[in-house]
Amino acid sequence: MADKASVASQPEMRRRNPTLFNRNRLKLGVFASNCSSGQAATKVPERWVASWDNNVKLAKMADAAGIECLVPVGRWKGYGGETDFEGDTFETITWACGLLAHTTNITVFGTVHCPLIHPVLAAKQIVTADHAGHGRFGLNIVCGWNQDEFNMFGAAQQAHDRRYDYGAEWWEIIKRIWSGAGPFDHDGEFFKLRGVVGSPAPWGGERPAMMNAGSSPAGRNFAAKYSDLHFDQTFFLEKAAAQVNETRTAARRYGRELQVFTNGYVVCRPTQKEAEDYFHHFGVENADWGAIDRLLELSLGATGSRAISPEVVKMAKERFAGGYGGVPFVGDPDHIAAQFKQMTEYGFDGLTFGFVSYLEELPYFVQEVIPRLERMGLREPAK
Ligand SMILES: Cc1cc2nc3c(=O)[nH]c(=O)nc-3n(C[C@H](O)[C@H](O)[C@H](O)COP(=O)(O)O)c2cc1C
Numbered sequence: 001m002a003d004k005a006s007v008a009s010q011p012e013m014r015r016r017n018p019t020l021f022n023r024n025r026l027k028l029g030v031f032a033s034n035c036s037s038g039q040a041a042t043k044v045p046e047r048w049v050a051s052w053d054n055n056v057k058l059a060k061m062a063d064a065a066g067i068e069c070l071v072p073v074g075r076w077k078g079y080g081g082e083t084d085f086e087g088d089t090f091e092t093i094t095w096a097c098g099l100l101a102h103t104t105n106i107t108v109f110g111t112v113h114c115p116l117i118h119p120v121l122a123a124k125q126i127v128t129a130d131h132a133g134h135g136r137f138g139l140n141i142v143c144g145w146n147q148d149e150f151n152m153f154g155a156a157q158q159a160h161d162r163r164y165d166y167g168a169e170w171w172e173i174i175k176r177i178w179s180g181a182g183p184f185d186h187d188g189e190f191f192k193l194r195g196v197v198g199s200p201a202p203w204g205g206e207r208p209a210m211m212n213a214g215s216s217p218a219g220r221n222f223a224a225k226y227s228d229l230h231f232d233q234t235f236f237l238e239k240a241a242a243q244v245n246e247t248r249t250a251a252r253r254y255g256r257e258l259q260v261f262t263n264g265y266v267v268c269r270p271t272q273k274e275a276e277d278y279f280h281h282f283g284v285e286n287a288d289w290g291a292i293d294r295l296l297e298l299s300l301g302a303t304g305s306r307a308i309s310p311e312v313v314k315m316a317k318e319r320f321a322g323g324y325g326g327v328p329f330v331g332d333p334d335h336i337a338a339q340f341k342q343m344t345e346y347g348f349d350g351l352t353f354g355f356v357s358y359l360e361e362l363p364y365f366v367q368e369v370i371p372r373l374e375r376m377g378l379r380e381p382a383k
Contacts, residue, residue: 012206013209013228016135016203016204016206017107017135017136017138017208017209019068019069019105019106019107019136020068020069020107020136020138020209021209022068022380023380024068024378024379024380025344025349025377025378025379026340026341026343026344026348026349026350026351026373026378026379027068027069027259027261027349027350027351028067028068028069028350028351028352028353028370028379029067029068029069029070029071029261029350029351029352029353030058030062030067030069030070030071030352030353030354030358030362031071031073031263031323031352031353031354032071032072032073032086032323032324032354033048033050033054033055033058033070033072033354033358034050034055034072034073034089034090034092034095035048035050035072035073035075035086035088035089036048036049036050036078036083036084036085036086036087036088036089037050037083037085037086037288038050038323038354038355038356038358039073039263039265039322039323039324039326039354040265040282040283040321040322040323040354040355040356041079041081041083041085041287041288041291041292041295041320041321042083042282042283042286042287042288042321042356043082043083043286043287043288044281044282044286044356046356046357046360047083047282047356047357048354048355048356048357048358050088050089050090052090052098054358054359055090055095055098055099056098056099056102057359058070058358058359058362059099059102059103059106059108060102060103061359061362061363061366062106062362063103063104063105063106064382065362065366065370065382066105066370066379066381066382066383067106068106068107068350069106069107069108069109069138069350069352070096070099070106070107070108070109071109071111071138071140071352072090072092072095072096072109072110072111073086073089073092073111074092074111074112074113074140074142075089075149076089076149076152077146077148077149077152078291079291079292079294079295079298080290080291080294081288081289081290081291081292081293081294082288082290082291083288083291084291085288085291085292085295092109092110092111092112092140093110093112093125093126093129095108095110096108096109096110096129096133096137097128097129097132097133100129100132100133100136100137101132101133103133103136105136106136107133107136107137107138107209108129108133108136108137108138109137109138109139109140109211110125110126110129110137110138110139110140111139111140111141111142112126112139112140112141112142113142113143113144113149114141114142114143114144114166114167114170114171115143115144115150115155115157115158115163115166116144116150116153116155119170119171119173119174119177119191120173120177120193120196120198122170122174123173123174123177123178123198124198126139126174126202126208127178127198127200127201127202130202130203130208131200131202131203133203134203135202135203135204135208137203137208138208138209138210138211138229139208139209139210139211140210140211140212140213140231141167141170141171141210141211141212141227142212142213143163143164143166143167143212143214143219143222144157144158144163145157145299146298147298148298160216160218161216161218163218164214164218164219164221164222165189165190166190167212167222168222168225168226169188169189169190169191170190170191171210171226172188173186173188173191173193173196175207176196177196177197177198178198178201178202178207179201180199180201182195182196182197182198183195183196183197184196184197209228209229210226210227210228210229211223211227211228211229211230211231211261212226212227212230212231213230213231213232213233215232215233220246220247220250221250223247223251223258224247224250224251224253224254224256224258225251225254225256227258228258228259229258229259229260229261229349229350230247230258230259230260230261231261231262231263231352232244232247232260232261232262232348233262233263233325234262234264234326234327235315235316235319235325236315237327237346240262240343240346240347240348241345241346241347244260244346244347244348245347247260248260248347259349259350260347260348260349260350261348261349261350261351261352262326262327262343262348262351262352263323263324263326263327263351263352263353264323264326264327264328264329264351264352264353265322265323265324265326265327265328265329265353265354265355266329266330266336266353266354266355266361266365266369267279267322267328267329267330267331267355267356267361268329268331268332268333268336268361268364268365268368268369269331269332269364270332270333271332272331272332272335274332275330275331275332275335276330276331279322279328279330282321282356283321283322284321287321288321289321292317292320292321295320296313296316296317296320299316300313323353323354326353327339327343327351329353333368333369333372334372336365336369337369337372337373337376340369340373340378341373341376341378344378370382
């Protein structure tokens with residue numbers, strides 16, 4: 001199997017996965033639909049019910065609209081509050097297998113917490129999903145941050161930057177299995193393995209697309225060195241262009257190109273006022289503040305990520321109700337299309353987003369925003 005990791009070439013990835021590596025200047029993804037409430041920590045009754053049937057309907061709708069990807073959240077425990085925000089979740093690789101079987105073009109990601117899943121098992125699971133989707137599976141590697149979840153597995157996390165060293169070794173083992181090099185022994189810092197084999201190789205003999213969303217220097221370096229996509233956290237838009245540029249430059253130092261995405265939440269209504277009023281209704285008056293406080297406490301706590309500095313806490317709190325601290329896209333269709341265009345000017349290749357009520361809100365977005373993006377030259381019409 002050709003290993004494209006060291007010189008990951010986007011044209012080669014395009015041959016294997018023509019959707020995620022298409023020529024659209026702005027790629028789109030639906031985020032977090034495998035979790036109850038999606039990414040909106042709100043108490044409104046229309047909040048997302050992450051049932052299997054709802055997920056299938058949404059996947060088919062997004063696929064028909066030419067949306068490039070579905071990105072789940074790898075989550076093991078809810079955030080409490082009145083709604084137990086994200087308390088119901090589907091495991092993401094099995095979720096991806098099911099959705100790949102129901103769709104035709106869209107890439108479906110699965111998220112793996114590498115310290116919790118042994119690489120021999122993960123290699124096999126990923127290959128299975130990748131064959132089910134004829135190459136449309138994508139892998140999101142999470143190196144860990146939430147010790148509360150890790151406690152359920154009896155697992156202690158490495159010191160922060162060591163998590164990425166572990167992730168690198170984990171990923172190297174997986175790629176070696178997929179290369180058909182076995183049986184091989186592995187004597188690394190974190191793994192001692194004997195007689196390792198794994199067949200078949202991924203679909204078409206080349207590895208699936210891989211992304212990660214680390215935001216610390218160690219996390220960004222991991223993305224630059226290994227990932228095909230980096231998911232950036234964009235708290236301050238004025239810093240976005242510099243951040244994107246930094247990641248791309250770091251990747252080029254490794255002789256690589258990668259796509260940079262960020263996440264946000266969409267509230268699109270016929271008028272700006274209607275959109276803002278609805279955001280105020282679900283994300284302020286009916287926010288699940290208990291869940292938001294818990295999420296922030298875990299993120300900022302001693303065992304959590306260092307990525308969110310105290311400086312962003314206030315903004316994060318306001319944004320967590322809408323969608324995980326992502327960029328707010330709140331407005332009428334012209335406003336949202338203009339915001340999306342602005343994101344491409346900062347250098348982003350793609351945006352993922354969620355809605356309060358995905359099945360009710362995605363059709364309006366598809367009808368009104370996507371054609372505007374096409375007229376702006378940011379996307380080709382879906383085939
Ligand atoms: C868009 C996005 C998606 C993420 N998805 C997950 C996820 O599914 N599960 C998870 O535990 N962490 C997820 N994370 C957390 C990151 O993988 C990472 O642990 C976090 O950003 C901290 O980065 P750092 O270790 O570099 O500080 C996500 C982060 C972002 C920005």
